[in-house]
Amino acid sequence: MVTFLKAVKSTLLIGLTLLLVSCSTKEDSAFRAQFIAYKALFIDGGRVVDTGNDDVSHSEGQGYGMLFAVAADDQATFDALWRWTKHTLMRDDGLFSWRYRPCADNSASCIDDPNNASDGEILIAWALLRASKKWGVSAYQQDASDIVRAVEQKLLVEHNNHVLLLPGEYGFTSEQEGKVSMQLNLSYWVFPAITELSTISASPLRWAKLHETGLTLLSNMQFSSYRLPSDWVRFKTTKMQRNDNQALGELTLNNVLSPEFGFNAIRIPLQLAWSQKAREDNALTDKLLAPFYAWWALTPTPATVNLQTEQTAEYPMTKGMQSVELAVNSIMKSKTPVWPEINRNMDYYSASLTLLSMLAVSDNAS
Template identity: 50%
Template structure:
């Protein structure tokens, strides 16, 4: 039997639905994210570029990818378009990958690029942001642009070593043919992005193998009594080491690894135990030297603390406690804060 509704009731439902679409029925977590993004935008985004305030005002592909992702989540299409336009015009190479760093200079254009190499985390983040933007705003051009980046990554950055598929940190400088070893950065395996990319790639199997290799390496790459993974890892036939790498620490790169795992719903308990024990200290150092075991003399940043809170919230259902972004927050900490909130939002919590 068909149910009849009064005209006033139908009109009320339509108004409520329209209001929800405009954002009034959003969750408290989403409202907090949107508010925090406004602070992030005011502090770090200038005319389409994300400024790394903790690193002499440079911009890099990582930051552009973060800014684009945050814009999509906050439903800020105008800011997204500005960020993507600057990124495409200033950082994108002819092969569709991105120069990794822009150092402000008088010309304010591509001539400010000081290194022709790319950074695969930035490439991956930008492609993921474009895919999410295509879904959010129905713009298929974004999806096609993402696919071009993904194809370029497949051609230049997915590297086979024995039976593993690895993600080169950049196109140049990370494969040592003399020792048959490869240097990688496990925080560049942004697992939720890899899963998203695999769905639109013509080579989904390669991305799934990349995902699996990343998880396995995180489980194996455990250094010192704390059993933490390094920022930079050398993979060779004789095993894993931090020898002759960019740095020999667990720190500002590797701190993202557990967030990427939890974000993708990778819920093996042993995956998080070492991180959780590290965070349980009365005062947790920001970094740890993985050769001599010496911790930093300063504690985790607000961004690192946000990661710890988000991961334990997702893995162990602990309360979520994340500091607000303020003028005292630098670019990287603010980015970690929004990434942590975004991971929780994506999990539907």
């Protein structure tokens, strides 16, 4: 009888393993097929082309392309992307100029804004770390560590018991009459990346605090009757508040680059659901995601909403935005996603959101 039960258990385990392998292979194949289309449409000699914005390239796009190449097991494309990024966008301090606008020289001289964008650094470093694990190339991890160190030196700001992420090295912070004002972009908090990058940092607690601060900020960014976070938010505090270990500061939509829940903030629910660390506090995650579920229940769901006026866009969510909804529902509610096809009808950003959403689901399935 014992032998029979062992045989049955062994058969069930083999069957389950084969089923998981089959599902994983199917998901991998679907991702690779989508990446082949993405590569043909948006990658040109190691440069990711933003077809929706005058064919510029930016550090965010390079980071996405590198992440996708790792997931598709395409090391040749990954190396081409990293080589172009490093040679064209990397600054002397280890950060990256955020925007390259095509010009006759096809070189770093085409950079029209040398400031960085911190989501770019986080995505690029994360892609390098994942590449080092996948292909066993130690140089990738060293490159990731160098970027992490540069981020710590110039972009992580400590305030009381919190750690904030500057969107760029300069242009986002001011101090007048005893008040500190800083513009933040919560979509730059790539929560799963923050957790992984902490493992190669000499100061992992700062990254843990950065993750925690992001969740605290989101808890206080439920603006308007829709209770949604904005693309950009202004953080204000006083020198007196700086001495209070518990005070975070005031969050306002006044004088920000965009008070919308729009093309930046759409990444927030995806990155939140993607994070296993964030999901450890189920009650908080459910609370933070509830406004997004309510928003997506609108039919059709507008692409954006101004959180000061509550004026919604006259057009619905793009396919990429819909992919974010599919991914969150898959991770949090176990709903099976049917992904949109990446083709010539999609621009760079919508296609990137689609692959990013597929990657998030794949990460959490495994």
